[in-house]
Amino acid sequence: MSPTPPSRVGGNTITFGDNVNTDVIIPGRYLVSIDPAELATHAFEPLGPEVQKQLQASQIVVAGRNFGCGSAREQAASCLIGAGVKAVVAVSFSRVFFRNAINTGLVAVECPQAVEALAAAGGEGDMWVDYDEGSVEVAGGTFGFAPYPQGLREILQDGGLIPHLMRTQEGATS
Amino acid sequence: MTATSSAVGTAGATGATRPPRTFAQKAIERASGESGLVPGQIVDAYPDLYMSHTASWRCIRTLERMGTDRLYDPDRVAMVMDHISPAMNAKTAADHQLCRQFADRMGIKNFFDVNAGIAHIVLMENGLVRPGQFIIGTDSHSTIYGALGAFGTGVGFSEITAAWVTGKLWVKVPESVRIEIDGELPPGSYAKDVMLKLIGDLGADGLTYCSAEFTGSYVTSRSVSERMTFCNLAMEMGAKNAYVAPDAVTRAYLGDEAGVPEDGYEVLLPDEGAVYRDTVRLDGSALTPQIAVPHTVDNVVGVDEVKGTKLDQVFIGSCANAKYDDLAIAAEVLAGHKVAPGVRLVVTPASSTVMAKASSTGVLATLIEAGAMITNAGCGACAGNGGAMADGEATLSTANRNFQGRMGSYESRIYLGSPATAAASAITGVITNPAEVLADAAPGAARAAHRPEGAGA
Numbered sequence: 037m038s039p040t041p042p043s044r045v046g047g048n049t050i051t052f053g054d055n056v057n058t059d060v061i062i063p064g065r066y067l068v069s070i071d072p073a074e075l076a077t078h079a080f081e082p083l084g085p086e087v088q089k090q091l092q093a094s095q096i097v098v099a100g101r102n103f104g105c106g107s108a109r110e111q112a113a114s115c116l117i118g119a120g121v122k123a124v125v126a127v128s129f130s131r132v133f134f135r136n137a138i139n140t141g142l143v144a145v146e147c148p149q150a151v152e153a154l155a156a157a158g159g160e161g162d163m164w165v166d167y168d169e170g171s172v173e174v175a176g177g178t179f180g181f182a183p184y185p186q187g188l189r190e191i192l193q194d195g196g197l198i199p200h201l202m203r204t205q206e207g208a209t210s
Numbered sequence: 211m212t213a214t215s216s217a218v219g220t221a222g223a224t225g226a227t228r229p230p231r232t233f234a235q236k237a238i239e240r241a242s243g244e245s246g247l248v249p250g251q252i253v254d255a256y257p258d259l260y261m262s263h264t265a266s267w268r269c270i271r272t273l274e275r276m277g278t279d280r281l282y283d284p285d286r287v288a289m290v291m292d293h294i295s296p297a298m299n300a301k302t303a304a305d306h307q308l309c310r311q312f313a314d315r316m317g318i319k320n321f322f323d324v325n326a327g328i329a330h331i332v333l334m335e336n337g338l339v340r341p342g343q344f345i346i347g348t349d350s351h352s353t354i355y356g357a358l359g360a361f362g363t364g365v366g367f368s369e370i371t372a373a374w375v376t377g378k379l380w381v382k383v384p385e386s387v388r389i390e391i392d393g394e395l396p397p398g399s400y401a402k403d404v405m406l407k408l409i410g411d412l413g414a415d416g417l418t419y420c421s422a423e424f425t426g427s428y429v430t431s432r433s434v435s436e437r438m439t440f441c442n443l444a445m446e447m448g449a450k451n452a453y454v455a456p457d458a459v460t461r462a463y464l465g466d467e468a469g470v471p472e473d474g475y476e477v478l479l480p481d482e483g484a485v486y487r488d489t490v491r492l493d494g495s496a497l498t499p500q501i502a503v504p505h506t507v508d509n510v511v512g513v514d515e516v517k518g519t520k521l522d523q524v525f526i527g528s529c530a531n532a533k534y535d536d537l538a539i540a541a542e543v544l545a546g547h548k549v550a551p552g553v554r555l556v557v558t559p560a561s562s563t564v565m566a567k568a569s570s571t572g573v574l575a576t577l578i579e580a581g582a583m584i585t586n587a588g589c590g591a592c593a594g595n596g597g598a599m600a601d602g603e604a605t606l607s608t609a610n611r612n613f614q615g616r617m618g619s620y621e622s623r624i625y626l627g628s629p630a631t632a633a634a635s636a637i638t639g640v641i642t643n644p645a646e647v648l649a650d651a652a653p654g655a656a657r658a659a660h661r662p663e664g665a666g667a
Contacts (some may be wrong), residue, residue, distance in 0.1 A: 060615075064594045110367050204436050
């Protein structure tokens, strides 16, 4: 088989319920930092050390409805990147978390069927996401989602909005 | 009314055959220069204003990383040092210093330092928010700008930084939901109760990605301050932006309070026949005071269901409910009473302008005599800066969020209510229906004393 395309990410999962808010993902007291690795040490702190340990060992965050509701703080996405998370697969996202995810280079896809399939399989297991193809593989099944518009795909491919701008602005001026 | 009803978007000129549009469609068409936009489309929009608050230093560091110091338009940049004000340690002081020096170096005129207050309120008071504008801010409650008929929405600090440089951001055209509120509220219920009721009924994601258009006889009879409460809290239902159609009340606020001339803005009104995803109706006359109980904003019950719950702290503050009339309502309830022993009442005015007015009208004196601690204008305890709670403690707050750990210990609890509910509860030390306290007072006299003057308070 050919090497894994950059649009395909996955691995261990950690599962959350509905309405996980930004204050739980990264408490406001830690926003004095913008370093994803430092922020990651405080991710999900209100939920306790066991959750934090599991997060560190996970590549995919799986969630219910309205993941990331609350604050516009971008660190809610970047702390997950700092923890080694490659993608969040949820039933739905809050608007601003979704934007922040794309703009920090974190894959965020709404795929309720994949979330349900994982739950039906006991809630544990690997998950793989291909954002180019628009597919999620989990529990022996493959589930589709509407692929990103081209502009958002380019931002993700460049690793986020700022690297994307740095690349395209360079291109524009050279 | 003819002056406003004839106002339309500027983009395109397809004539009379153009399908009717919502406010959000018009605002994004105006900001993008596109026409014929429909919900779901993604376009580049050029905001009129980019607000950054405490996140400003992160934007500056990001700009440094990009290796540029060229701004698209410094006059569209607004910075307000509100979340950690004044600085609490050397690190946050250095963050503020960075922002001050950057604003100075780049010629950013709209810089408001730690004395100014909460970004949203400060910008509106200073005439930087105008009808029809498209405004982005590094705070989710930027939906509040809809109180003046602007399109306001929250974004991350990378997006603000990008807008500083490119002047634009990608934006999806939202579907719209009409929220019609009619009827007069019974004594003891306020705009905050209306919003808590709606959030409880529709859920924390009930309006995700939607533009919320508030209308109805109750809404149009309200001051700009109360419209701010509607639009601010629409975010807690997931709304992308919120909106109240500009009218005589709006024009009076803009002219009298914000110093904006009538020819300084362009009103955008939704067309008759515009398509809405939904219409939500609420009868205000049946409303009772509402409380959001820990730890989600949509966990809403009538105040009587939790009355008697012991409190350690009451916080009157935040961009939802620390404007002048909010403080006046609290003072009306607290007049002649004392805060219960063992309860801390923290009052944080939304802005220095609010503070000054509350000082000159005697509202502050009433609050202080009752035992309140007045802090400097800003986000204060809502942003976790002062007013923290220990394990096992409970706060009743007028803010817009009751998330776990937001005000100190992860083992503490936040209840959300109106300024009247907060004040009544401060007197008794337990969650209390303000209608009971108001009924004890001489209602006619007390209500007249602090009724907001004119249209905007």
